[in-house]
Amino acid sequence: MSAQLIDGKKVATELKEQIHQDVENWVAAGNRRPFLKVLQVGTDPASTTYIGAKTRSCKQVGIETDTTHLPDTVSARELKSVIQSFNDDDSIDGILVQLPLPSHLSSHDVIESIDYKKDVDGFHPMNVGRLAVNEPTFKSCTPAGIFELFKYYSIQTKGKHAVVVGASNIVGTPMGIMLSREHNIGKATTTICHKFTKDITIHTISADILVVAAGQPSLIKAEMVKEGAVVIDVGINRVADETTEKGYKLVGDCDFESIRKKASWITPVPGGVGPMTVAMLMKNTLLAAKKSIYPEE
Template sequence: MTLIDGKKIADEIKQEIAAAVESMVAEGRKRPHLAAILVGHDGGSETYVAHKVRACEQCGFKSTLIRFEDDVTEEKLLEAIDSLNRDDDVDGFIVQLPLPRHISEQKIIEAIDYRKDVDGFHPINVGRMSIGLPCYVSATPAGILELLARYDIPTKGKRCVVLGRSNIVGKPVAMLMMQKHNPGDATVTVCHSATKDLKDICREADIIIAALGSPGFVTADMVKPGAVIIDVGTTRVPDATRKSGFRLSGDVDFENVAPLCSYITPVPGGVGPMTICSLMKNTLLAGQGAIYG
């Protein structure tokens, strides 16, 4: 069993990005600029955005954080997005999800200029991705493919089961895994809450990508020997032995599943670091004008 070290790969990629940025600056071009909008004080979102700001520093990017309280109006948020859309110095920006219930997430996503949508959530980027055109690929699916590529894990002709059908991970990673490229070219099955004979389907899989947000869902009796397991889940579960009172748990029963696998991602330290790293790659592409000019 080989442990897939997402942190190590992410650090390598950030170094590559930093070198590319210094080359841009040496050529007289401006540093890529990533902006982030954060609404409220959700603990997970606060941590995630702080990691993004730190990653910008490591990559040599300029970064801007715009904060609003939970009671910000949708209109005010849309005004901030419009301002960033028109700001020529900002190459890409994100609106950290989730948002308060009184704000339509879909309306916010669609208001972002798709040419600055480095999260890859805008329908234009999603549509382009689905037919294999150049675009900003959403960060977590892009990070998963990067891990498969860097560990030289074969995917062509393999049976891949994706657990979960979210717009952020499940659907896009399924589309990417079935496309005619490497990694990709797999035979993909997407499973969800209405799937029958789930364990039987999983036992046929060469690759399982678990993106359910259900701690320990994938058990040893669902995994065939030699399978590759990509665990996207990061759920906070109570743990009295930790100072914080909780620990992060993946969607896979790691202790019992890992011995069966050829490769497996840990939680934390697997897919998580790659998500932020992929956002940095999209920001570099935006700064270079490599996708939309």
């Protein structure tokens, strides 16, 4: 068996084309163009790269965007004051605070300070809570993007055993919730593994659908994967490679070459889940502009 590739880049391109059309229809109907405010604290190179990808996507789909830069010495009070000004600005539809933050700042507190109606990342406790009880909400972009891939490739999850490796609030936990509770395409029996899980292979080898988001290169080997499993690799890791111009290459959390010989479907890294995350951010920003999730009372 040789796994079929799940082409996230292709699906994201098609999705963004549809979002672009939806944006233009929205503007043509007399509405102002959606606006995404991005906030970066410090000058982390990886964060700058990610923001660049997001702002380029905004331009592609017709969403206006602007990035505010704050020094990495900013205090929690000062940062929350800036965020509150964004909350109060009716011209801003979505707010994105680029993570990670400097160590002296609490990501949880900062995320909670964002108006949940503008939380297009889907990280606010209100949005996560609504996700858990199947209420309309902004869904965390990476899990939402993975579900778009499931739908595009007609990969069924209902009644399957899904295993998520990684329990972060950004990917693993919302992914587990959606796999078990999503109305139309979820309904899987779901196991979430984390760094305290003993003998992780016992769980991964039984997975019909394996989602790996642990941030550890080559964590999952072929012998840990069930024949015919669907493997979704969320990890993006830099590993040294002197044969490349940059001196490194990007790899996932799975040993791609060996696992693709056993899996039925697999996402590559790069070009798998990553592009879908950005596309879903665009979709959430448009939804925020339309106020279709949290309409005005």
